[in-house]
Amino acid sequence: MLRFFAVRLLRALITIALVVTFAFIVLRVSGDPALEIMSVDAPPEAIAAFRKAWGLDAPLWIQYARYLLAILHGDLGQSMRDGREAVVVVAERIPATLELTVPALLFSLAVGIPAGVYAALQRNSRTDRAVMVAAIAGFTVPSFVFGLLLVLVFSIRLGWLPSGGIGGLGHCILPIVTLGVGGAAVLARFARGAMLEVLGQPYIRAGSARGLPWRRVIVSHALPNAAIPTLTIVGFMVGNLIAGAVLVENVFSWPGLGRLLVVSVVSRDLAVVQCILLLIAAVMIGANVTVDLLYGVLDPRIRTAPLCAGAGRC
Amino acid sequence: MTVPLLKAERLVRRYGVRHGFFGRKSTVHAVDDVSLTIRRGETLALVGESGCGKSTTGRLLIGLEPADAGAISFDGTVLPMPHEPGWRSSRARMQMVFQDPLAALDRHLTIREQIREPLDIHRFGSPSERAERVAALLSAVGLGTDHATRYPHELSGGQRQRAVLARALAPRPDLIVCDEPMSALDVSIQAQIINLLADLQAELGTAMLFISHDLRAVRQVSHRVAVMYLGRIVEEGPPDEVFGAPLHPYTQALVSAIPHPRRRRTERILLPGDPPNPMNRPKGCAFHPRCPIAGSACKLQLPALEPVKESRSVACHAVHGTTGGPAIRRLA
Amino acid sequence: MLNASHEGAAPPRSAARTAIPPLVVAAVVWLALMLAIALLADVLAPYDYAALDLHHRLSPPAGLGGTVLHPLGTDELGRDVLSRLIASIRMSLLIAFEATCLGAVLGIALGLLAAHFRRWAEQIVLAFVDFQASMPFLILALAVLAFFGNSLALFIALLGLHGWERYARITRVLAISAGAQGYAIAARQLGAEPWRLYIRHVLPNIASSLIVTLTLAFPEVILLECGLSFLGLGVQPPQTSLGNMVGYGRDYLTRAPWILIAPSLVIALSTMSVCLIGDCLRDRMDKALQ
Numbered sequence: 048m049l050r051f052f053a054v055r056l057l058r059a060l061i062t063i064a065l066v067v068t069f070a071f072i073v074l075r076v077s078g079d080p081a082l083e084i085m086s087v088d089a090p091p092e093a094i095a096a097f098r099k100a101w102g103l104d105a106p107l108w109i110q111y112a113r114y115l116l117a118i119l120h121g122d123l124g125q126s127m128r129d130g131r132e133a134v135v136v137v138a139e140r141i142p143a144t145l146e147l148t149v150p151a152l153l154f155s156l157a158v159g160i161p162a163g164v165y166a167a168l169q170r171n172s173r174t175d176r177a178v179m180v181a182a183i184a185g186f187t188v189p190s191f192v193f194g195l196l197l198v199l200v201f202s203i204r205l206g207w208l209p210s211g212g213i214g215g216l217g218h219c220i221l222p223i224v225t226l227g228v229g230g231a232a233v234l235a236r237f238a239r240g241a242m243l244e245v246l247g248q249p250y251i252r253a254g255s256a257r258g259l260p261w262r263r264v265i266v267s268h269a270l271p272n273a274a275i276p277t278l279t280i281v282g283f284m285v286g287n288l289i290a291g292a293v294l295v296e297n298v299f300s301w302p303g304l305g306r307l308l309v310v311s312v313v314s315r316d317l318a319v320v321q322c323i324l325l326l327i328a329a330v331m332i333g334a335n336v337t338v339d340l341l342y343g344v345l346d347p348r349i350r351t352a353p354l355c356a357g358a359g360r361c
Numbered sequence: 362m363t364v365p366l367l368k369a370e371r372l373v374r375r376y377g378v379r380h381g382f383f384g385r386k387s388t389v390h391a392v393d394d395v396s397l398t399i400r401r402g403e404t405l406a407l408v409g410e411s412g413c414g415k416s417t418t419g420r421l422l423i424g425l426e427p428a429d430a431g432a433i434s435f436d437g438t439v440l441p442m443p444h445e446p447g448w449r450s451s452r453a454r455m456q457m458v459f460q461d462p463l464a465a466l467d468r469h470l471t472i473r474e475q476i477r478e479p480l481d482i483h484r485f486g487s488p489s490e491r492a493e494r495v496a497a498l499l500s501a502v503g504l505g506t507d508h509a510t511r512y513p514h515e516l517s518g519g520q521r522q523r524a525v526l527a528r529a530l531a532p533r534p535d536l537i538v539c540d541e542p543m544s545a546l547d548v549s550i551q552a553q554i555i556n557l558l559a560d561l562q563a564e565l566g567t568a569m570l571f572i573s574h575d576l577r578a579v580r581q582v583s584h585r586v587a588v589m590y591l592g593r594i595v596e597e598g599p600p601d602e603v604f605g606a607p608l609h610p611y612t613q614a615l616v617s618a619i620p621h622p623r624r625r626r627t628e629r630i631l632l633p634g635d636p637p638n639p640m641n642r643p644k645g646c647a648f649h650p651r652c653p654i655a656g657s658a659c660k661l662q663l664p665a666l667e668p669v670k671e672s673r674s675v676a677c678h679a680v681h682g683t684t685g686g687p688a689i690r691r692l693a
Numbered sequence: 694m695l696n697a698s699h700e701g702a703a704p705p706r707s708a709a710r711t712a713i714p715p716l717v718v719a720a721v722v723w724l725a726l727m728l729a730i731a732l733l734a735d736v737l738a739p740y741d742y743a744a745l746d747l748h749h750r751l752s753p754p755a756g757l758g759g760t761v762l763h764p765l766g767t768d769e770l771g772r773d774v775l776s777r778l779i780a781s782i783r784m785s786l787l788i789a790f791e792a793t794c795l796g797a798v799l800g801i802a803l804g805l806l807a808a809h810f811r812r813w814a815e816q817i818v819l820a821f822v823d824f825q826a827s828m829p830f831l832i833l834a835l836a837v838l839a840f841f842g843n844s845l846a847l848f849i850a851l852l853g854l855h856g857w858e859r860y861a862r863i864t865r866v867l868a869i870s871a872g873a874q875g876y877a878i879a880a881r882q883l884g885a886e887p888w889r890l891y892i893r894h895v896l897p898n899i900a901s902s903l904i905v906t907l908t909l910a911f912p913e914v915i916l917l918e919c920g921l922s923f924l925g926l927g928v929q930p931p932q933t934s935l936g937n938m939v940g941y942g943r944d945y946l947t948r949a950p951w952i953l954i955a956p957s958l959v960i961a962l963s964t965m966s967v968c969l970i971g972d973c974l975r976d977r978m979d980k981a982l983q
Contacts, residue, residue: 058823065824070836180716183972187964189916191923192957195943199950210946290829294920298943309924312835320836324828331827425882452884464875469897479883528883 055339059332066328070321071114123325124318128311133318137304137326143213144303147296148288150223155230155284160277162231163238168265170243178235185232190291194225194298211300222299226291230284237280241273248272282338289327364437365398366535366568367422372396372431374417378640389639391417392428393592396666399536402566406583406600408574408615412639414592415572419538422570423455424448436535453483456529460541462521466513472524473499473509479531498527502557519550523557530561538570543578551578558582576619580604585672588612591639591647594666598673608675610652646678654679717973720966727782727963734783739773742780743931746771751949766951768941777933778955784934788849789914795853796914797860797907804864805891808872818861825858831920838926848927855917856910863906867899874898905974912967919960935960 105113117124123133166178201221202210209218245251246269254264296305304323311319374392392414399405399422407415421428424440433440435455441447456479459465466475476498480491499509502523513521522542529537539558543551559582562569573579579586580600588596588609596609607613614630632651643650649659658678666676675681730737740746746767754766754774765774807818825833834851871877872895880894919936921927923943928934930941935956942953 058820061820062823062827065820066827069824069833183965183968184961187912187968188961189919189964191920192939192960195939195946195953196957199946199953203947203950286829290831293829293831293835294923297924308832308835309926312838312926324832324836327829327832328827331829335827423882449884449886452882457879457882459875459879461875465879467876467880467894467898470893478880478885482884482886482889525879528879 055336059336062332063325063328066324067115067118068111070324071111118325123322126311126319127316128314128319133322136319137307137322140302140304140307143301144292144296144305146219147222147226147301147303148292150219151227151291152230152281152284152288154223154227155234156281158227159231159234160238163235163240163277164242164270164273166235167239167242167246175239179239182232182235185235186229189294190225190229191294191298193228194221194295197221197225198298211298213302218299222295222301225298226288226295229287229291233284233287234277234280238273238277241276242269245269245273282334285334286331289330366401366403367397367399367433367435369395369397369422369433370431372418372421372428372433374414374421374426375429387640390592390642391639392421395431395589395592395594397422397587397594399568399570401535401568402562403585404562404569404571404583406571406573406579406586407589408572408576408579408586409589410574413589414639415589416540418589419457419540419570419572423457423536423538424451425457450483453479453532454534455536455538456532456534458522458525458529458537458539458542461545462518462525463513463545465525466521468513471510471512472504472516475513476509476524476528476531479528483532485532494531495527498531501530501561502527517550518546519553522546522550522554526554526557526561530565530567533565534567536568536570538572540572541574542571543573543575551575555581576604576615588615591642593647593676595648595677596675597666602673608669608673608680609648609677610654610679611648646676714973717969720969723962723966724970727786727959730779731783731786734779738776738779740776742772742777742933744772744776746773751945753949754951765955766949768949768952769945774952774955777938778959781933781935781938781956782959784928784932785915785918785936788845788852788918788928788934789911791849792852792855792914792918793907793911795850796855796857796910797903799853800857800860801864801896801903803857804861805868805895807861807865808868809887809891815865818865822858822862825854830855831917834917834921835924835926838921845928845932848921852914852918855914859906859910860903863902864899867902868895871895871898908967909971912964915960916964 121134125131126133126136129136162178162182166175169175198210198221201208208221210221211218251264251269254268255261292303293305293308295301296303297309300306304326307319308323310316311323372392372395373390375388375390378387378389395414395418397405397418407418409415417426420426422433424433424435424442427442435451441451466472470478473495477491477495480486480494485491485494495509496506499506504520504523504527508516508520508524513524516524522545526542542558543554546554555578558569558571561567562582569582571579571582583600586598586600586603587594588603588611590611596603596607596612603612604616604619607616614632617630630653633653643660645661646652646655646659646664649655652659656678662678664676664678664681666674667681668674669680746763748771750767750771751769752763752767752771755764763773763775765778767773768777803818803821807815834855837851838848868891876898877890877894880890885894915935918927918934919939922934922936923940925940928937930937938956939953939960942949942956945952
């Protein structure tokens with residue numbers, strides 16, 4: 048078990064190192080940021096001065112070493128657009144993104160799991176089929192298409208909700224629903240599958256054969272067992288949530304990390320893009336490791352499995 | 362005396378086995394101190410229970426896996442090991458016929474393509490010569506031209522094994538290793554394949570290592586036979602002598618298990634104890650826990666394979682008179 | 694109630710489901726239609742996708758007050774939405790097709806390398822697989838695209854990187870297990886070179902699993918292309934793709950929603966269709982395995 052986590056952690060570290068290197072390669076080698084920022088017809092002395100100021104005149108490997116050293120010190124450089132610390136620029140956008148992603152995740156859980164469980168209990172009924180088709184629609188329709196259609200209906204036709212920007216509760220509803228609907232669909236499909244699997248187990252049939260009320264069989268036996276695989280998939284949804292946030296924030300002009308990323312990419316603001324890449328990688332890797340841990344905590348069989356194998360046959 | 366085609370000396374093959382994730386490692390001696398020679402045109406049979414290391418020996422002898430110790434020379438030169446230069450080209454000179462012909466054939470290629478493959482790999486002659494050779498091989502193993510365009514699953518088990526045999530013979534090898542070539546076939550087909558092997562061997566003069574636990578088939582095809590038990594050769598000699606007058610108690614048990622019309626059932630020797638487990642090899646003579654005549658030396662000292670007369674050797678303290686225990690009962 | 698819901702929960706496996714559900718049939722028809730449109734784009738499109746009709750700017754679709762000349766309406770420059778839609782379908786499918794093939798070739802090659810050399814080569818490939826899986830691809834793509842510019846070839850190459858890790862992972866596992874199969878052992882002992890072993894023997898034997906993965910990855914590449922083009926970082930005007938059209942239509946959401954609705958529906962229906970078919974195939978495979 049310890050060995051398992053050590054290996055897992057080592058892999059995570061290697062992955063972070065790769066992300067860091069990737070950010071460096073892509074952002075430094077691909078173009079000359081001096082020309083981008085300064086415009087082509089800037090005087091050569093100004094460009095040279097700019098290069099010197101940002102350390103762009105040194106050989107690449109020195110730039111890379113400096114870059115690694117700086118990252119180890121938590122210094123991710125300054126935004127080339129407004130000269131502030133990139134970390135600060137990025138950090139001030141985090142709350143807005145969290146305001147969007149956390150409620151969206153809760154929305155996914157609150158809608159997806161009950162829908163999936165209900166569909167499983169009514170298997171092959173009309174409700175089941177309707178839920179499943181809706182779920183397929185939910186995770187195949189891209190979020191920007193869904194968001195724009197929502198805007199079209201609720202903002203433009205009905206005029207009920209604002210079409211974008213940040214503000215009161217009203218501004219949150221459309222982005223949150225747009226971002227959460229994909230996750231809800233995935234969860235509904237997954238919860239239904241997990242529930243059906245549990246309902247097929249002998250102990251459920253034994254429970255109802257013993258004469259326990261069906262409702263009690265479901266609540267105290269089926270649901271907890273179906274919850275284990277369902278909860279762990281939440282960790283895997285983090286990636287989709289982040290990618291979705293980039294699109295949704297752009298659809299609704301939401302001033303979060305996703306908007307910042309696109310704007311920084313368009314204006315080639317190296318430090319900020321690096322910072323966001325590292326942040327996202329860290330979150331993703333953290334989520335994956337958490338899922339592994341969660342598996343161990345929630346499901347004792349998985350916790351003991353490696354030990355079991357270690358003891359030989361059992 | 363001429364140089365033997367294949368000469369293997371003191372081959373050892375160990376496998377590391379790990380018991381689970383954290384478990385300690387232990388080693389299994391699949392092949393332990395095996396020396397063999399095969400002369401040109403000779404058929405050597407290797408017999409023994411499953412798990413005794415006879416298939417591993419077969420793979421070692423034609424260089425399909427490296428030995429951990431020992432030396433193999435083929436036609437007077439050192440046999441290249443996998444990943445060594447010259448290994449791939451050496452494949453044309455030694456070929457293998459597998460136990461399960463369906464598994465050994467690629468189900469996406471026709472029989473003709475598969476028989477032709479070794480010719481393509483080793484660049485035998487011109488394309489038209491290769492086609493002629495395939496046709497000749499097909500008729501040599503008793504397959505018709507209509508079989509050539511079929512896929513493996515469209516053939517019967519016997520036909521598949523004929524195709525595998527044709528593929529093995531295609532590059533005109535000096536040595537063929539047949540690893541239990543009939544065990545996946547119906548009994549009625551087994552006889553046909555055995556006859557085919559014997560005929561082809563006599564006709565082409567290809568040397569053969571015939572691995573089997575079917576003693577009657579062995580007796581039919583082989584010129585010499587070696588009996589293996591837990592990775593070691595315990596007895597070796599001409600099949601008529603080995604099976605007619607077995608010296609090693611294990612060989613005696615094997616021979617007594619052959620169904621025989623005139624013998625009463627009670628004469629069959631039933632070995633006591635568990636079947637051998639290569640993970641837990643007994644000290645001394647590996648056979649002693651099951652041996653009816655084991656003496657005190659058998660539990661301590663490994664008997665060496667030593668000649669008892671010309672062309673006949675055996676590894677048994679009882680035969681060599683070094684048991685140091687009760688008198689020999691059975692061998693009198 | 695008790696009985697009814699219990700039976701609803703665990704019904705006996707019925708043979709009634711062997712018939713193809715009508716929704717799946719509809720999905721197949723829709724995809725066939727899309728493919729036909731992509732292939733026959735030049736014949737089907739009433740106008741050139743870039744042709745301007747300044748007399749009919751922002752004309753609504755026929756039946757909603759627009760002219761019959763432009764059945765799906767026009768955009769701000771008077772370009773025919775139907776023609777643009779047809780061109781976009783072709784562009785999006787073409788990009789997705791090329792990118793999927795590229796990703797498959799790359800992934801399969803790396804997977805085979807890992808399976809053949811094992812040890813360090815395998816570890817390097819697996820580290821890259823981890824890296825790729827550690828980030829939402831959209832974000833990696835965003836970073837790369839903006840800095841390497843916007844040529845179409847580069848865009849396709851970048852999309853090709855999406856999903857390679859899945860092929861690599863599957864190919865590696867399948868090739869390792871195939872390498873232990875009788876036919877591969879037999880081929881190796883015949884003296885076959887590695888390329889012959891993998892191309893002629895192993896690949897055809899593992900192809901079916903790879904093709905399933907390929908079909909499932911295809912809509913993801915379409916979605917990625919649409920997303921990036923929507924953000925303005927994919928297909929660049931004057932060329933057009935489905936995502937590009939949605940992005941453009943967004944600016945006219947109030948005045949001319951039809952510009953956006955047509956490509957949105959095509960994207961939604963196409964990806965849904967692939968998913969429905971994929972689900973159906975998987976169910977059948979599961980059943981075949983039981």
